[in-house]
Amino acid sequence: MDIAAAISGITSALGLVKELRDINAQFDQAELKLKIADLTEALSEAKLGLVDVAEELQAKDAEIANLKEQLQFRATKLVDQGHFRYFADEQGKAAGVPVCPVCETKGLFLKLAQDRSKGAGSVTYVCPSCKANYGYHGVVARA
Numbered sequence: 086m087d088i089a090a091a092i093s094g095i096t097s098a099l100g101l102v103k104e105l106r107d108i109n110a111q112f113d114q115a116e117l118k119l120k121i122a123d124l125t126e127a128l129s130e131a132k133l134g135l136v137d138v139a140e141e142l143q144a145k146d147a148e149i150a151n152l153k154e155q156l157q158f159r160a161t162k163l164v165d166q167g168h169f170r171y172f173a174d175e176q177g178k179a180a181g182v183p184v185c186p187v188c189e190t191k192g193l194f195l196k197l198a199q200d201r202s203k204g205a206g207s208v209t210y211v212c213p214s215c216k217a218n219y220g221y222h223g224v225v226a227r228a
């Protein structure tokens with residue numbers, strides 16, 4: 086249940102409360118009991134809806150915290166140079182091989198690795214996770 090459905094459930098419950106007020110309690114005992122049962126059901130559904138909303142909010146808080154952490158990491162540890170992003174050295178300059186841009190979008194900061202499987206003359210730079218191939222040269226940070 087989303088927040089709109091929970092609000093709608095509470096609105097129904099409030100409508101039942103208004104109907105309860107209009108019942109003459111002394112003469113309409115059966116109708117009164119029926120309305121109280123409806124009200125109890127409407128409030129129970131609205132409560133379950135709010136439990137769902139609370140869980141969704143918690144999940145969003147966790148995601149926001151994770152994204153903040155990633156932003157902080159990018160801001161303090163990584164440096165852009167050309168088309169790539171690198172880990173920064175002590176002077177804050179791009180160093181070594183870049184992180185995989187594909188995996189970075191998923192929150193993974195993985196340095197490219199050399200693929201030497203095709204022999205010394207055909208070394209390429211690949212991501213150790215997604216296996217994206219970034220070619221033979223031009224990826225190492227310039228001093």
Ligand SMILES: [Zn+2]
Nearest residue numbers: 185188212215
């Ligand atoms: Zn990758």
